[in-house]
Amino acid sequence: MWRGSADTQPSMIAERLKRWNGHLAKVGLETGSMTPWLYHELKDLGFPVICMDARRAADALKARPEKTDKADAQALAEMLASGWYSAVHVRPWKATG
Template identity: 40%
Template sequence: MSMEISLVCIVDAEGRKVAAQCVDSTPKAIVALLERHGPMERVVIETGRITPWVALGLHELGVAIVCIDARQAHQSIKAMKAYKTDPHDAAGLA
């Protein structure tokens, strides 16, 4: 199986982007990135092929998860007049 990559976007309490970085789509890799930027209130993840595994792993590592439907995310991003790309998805979800 080839390794999946996720784009993680971190925003502060005011919604300003703090970081955006690609990491391996493993719970440990995602948590390692999040921990470098301090405590997180919650993580939003979009549904996809590996979402159940990643979400469960993040939950087991103590991360509060909100999972949203990819189609709804697409509509929200479209409403913001942003093209649906991984960077726009990550920023829109954040």
């Protein structure tokens, strides 16, 4: 499990993950407004992206004693690693311009 941070740009996330590309089992995202863009861009770059239902994940996170962004990220990573999550379909993304 890798822990780190990157700006919310597919290219910057890919830069941080590239040293493990080919060895990654899953890259997890939660559902949200930017999910289609991030999901499809990272998928197109060859990353094994899984999208987790944020509402179901939030229910699991409520049971944890520590409520910080860092602790929540760790919990989401543990859920992804253990398979205890609900994968959801991500709608196609089209750039506007």
